[in-house]
Amino acid sequence: MTSREPSEKELSAETDRLFEHGLSDLGYTDQDLERCARLTWKINSLKKSQQAVIPAHVYQRAEIIHGVADFIGDSYKLSKLCSETKARKIVFCGVRFMAETAKILNPEKEVLLPALEAGCSLxxxxxxxxxxxxxxxxxxxxxxxxxxxxxxxxxxxxxxxxxxxxxxxxxxxxxxxxxxxxxxxxxxxxxxxxxxxxxxxxxxxxxxxxxIVHDNFDASSVALYRKMYPGVKILAHSECSPGLVSVVDMIGGTGDMMKFVEKSKAPSYMLVTECGLGDLARTKFPGKVFVPMCRLCPYMKATGLEQILRVMEKPSPTHRIELxxxxxxxxxxxxxxxxxxxxxxxxx
Ligand code: SF4
Missing domain, CATH: 3.40.50.10800 (NadA-like)
Incomplete structure (x- = not known):
């Protein structure tokens, strides 16, 4: 099932919607926004006609989170919401083990994984x-x-x-x-x-x-960052090494990190985790300062809008989670x- 092209008016409205979500602040150019808008418009149209839902992990690309996701969250929140969804189809934007969890909780539903390379070293x-x-x-x-x-x-x-x-x-x-x-x-x-x-x-x-993402952060650079950014709060994911965890201000999952930032009045924050969380925090808390210290997860970033559209237009057996x-x-x-x-x- 292929989707039609958006009209000029529809495309312009969709581009404006993405702009309002703060994607320009993350470095998306006007051309990027228009390219993404064409795809997000088609995906959102298919979502309605196919009664599909798109859960997205917080490490996913910003155009997925702000453009097509119905709900975002950490693994717990996504599995909880997937167990409650009434949609007929789940197009999971995350990695394979998450899509499998969605299938375990929704065995009667079709669960699709847009990118086959989306594994996980753990x-x-x-x-x-x-x-x-x-x-x-x-x-x-x-x-x-x-x-x-x-x-x-x-x-x-x-x-x-x-x-x-x-x-x-x-x-x-x-x-x-x-x-x-x-x-x-x-x-x-x-x-x-x-x-x-x-x-x-x-x-x-x-x-x-x-x-492979959290194992690579260097505890020795923390003291230097504290000198460069006085008062900075350093938050690390619990998959980081005990050496790093012992010198940071807070350790936890991505949801805990976001709650900490929301409540705190620190002059700046460093989120020691996958870069997607920093992007999300920057769009959610535009008045707060975030010091970059992140790494990209190649598995999480394997999913793009093109793959989502492809799997919704022409789902192949390899993208369908069967257990x-x-x-x-x-x-x-x-x-x-x-x-x-x-x-x-x-x-x-
Ligand atoms: S960041 Fe990537 S490699 Fe690390 S646990 Fe998450 S999916 Fe796996």
């Missing part, structure tokens, strides 16, 4: 067979798995967590268990062990997975456990 660091081996080595220890994992790995896990809810959920589990296996992020595991005062390797067992029914049933349980434990966290 997700690819571990297989279901690896999890079974770790479980055999640590019998009785609950397996807490970061949401950045494949459906097969989730299916072998007891509870799924995100960077935002991992500390609270782990704290609850430690009330009943002496040892927990945390997979697959080695850095986040080390940060959790420190925050929860647990012995790494004994009370908290980790895997060797790393995020065996038994994996969906098994993987759903630890995700629902996360929802339950997170809700409890809020109520307490």
């Amino acid at each position: 997700s690819e660091s571990i297989t279901a067979a690896d999890v079974r081996q770790v479980k055999a080595k640590h019998p009785g220890a609950p397996v807490v798995t970061y949401i950045n994992t494949s459906a097969d790995v989730k299916a072998e896990s007891d509870v799924i967590v995100t960077s935002a809810n991992a500390p609270q959920i782990m704290k609850k589990l430690y009330a009943k268990h002496d040892k927990i296996v945390f997979l697959p992020d080695e850095m986040m595991g080390a940060n959790l062990a420190k925050a929860l005062d647990k012995k790494l390797g004994k009370e908290l067992i980790t895997w060797k997975g790393r995020c 065996p029914a038994d994996i969906i049933a098994k993987a759903r349980k630890p995700i629902e456990r996360m929802f339950e434990l997170s809700e409890d966290t809020v109520k307490l």
Whole structure:
């Protein structure tokens, strides 16, 4: 199903809409805006006719976030909203494990991943067979798995967590268990062990997975930035190394970082994470100053408007997320456990 071209009037209105979202402040030229507007107009038209919804992770390109996304958020928020959507089709703008999570929560819906290269180094660091081996080595220890994992790995896990809810959920589990296996992020595991005062390797067992984006930030440059920008608040994602985490002002997930910026009155902020969050913060808080210290995730940036339009006009089987029914049933349980434990966290 191909979409028609917008009229001059429609194109001009769409270009103005993108401009109003602050894309020019992020460096988009008039030509960029017009090129994007032609695509966003077509995608938004198809969305209506196909009863489709587009969730987008906050690391996605700004033209996706402001041009076509129906909701944006971190992994937790997206999985929660995907479980509530009434749309018939989900065009997931993020990476493969997120689209798989959407499929697990919406098995009856068509879930499309626009860019096949949208993987994740953390997700690819571990297989279901690896999890079974770790479980055999640590019998009785609950397996807490970061949401950045494949459906097969989730299916072998007891509870799924995100960077935002991992500390609270782990704290609850430690009330009943002496040892927990945390997979697959080695850095986040080390940060959790420190925050929860647990012995790494004994009370908290980790895997060797790393995020290629957050693993690369340099703790030694933090002191220099503090001198250059007096009063700067430095916020780091919990996938960063313990060395970096020990010298910043706040550690957490992307949602926590945005909430911190919203409430704080600091003269400037440095968001140590993927560059998409800084772009989003600049458009959301235009009066605040952001010091650049970010890296691009090649997986997150693999999705463009062209790929979204292509997958909506001519979906191919390779872009359609298909999972065996038994994996969906098994993987759903630890995700629902996360929802339950997170809700409890809020109520307490
Ligand atoms: S930023 Fe890191 S964790 Fe997120 S998708 Fe990219 S590689 Fe994976």
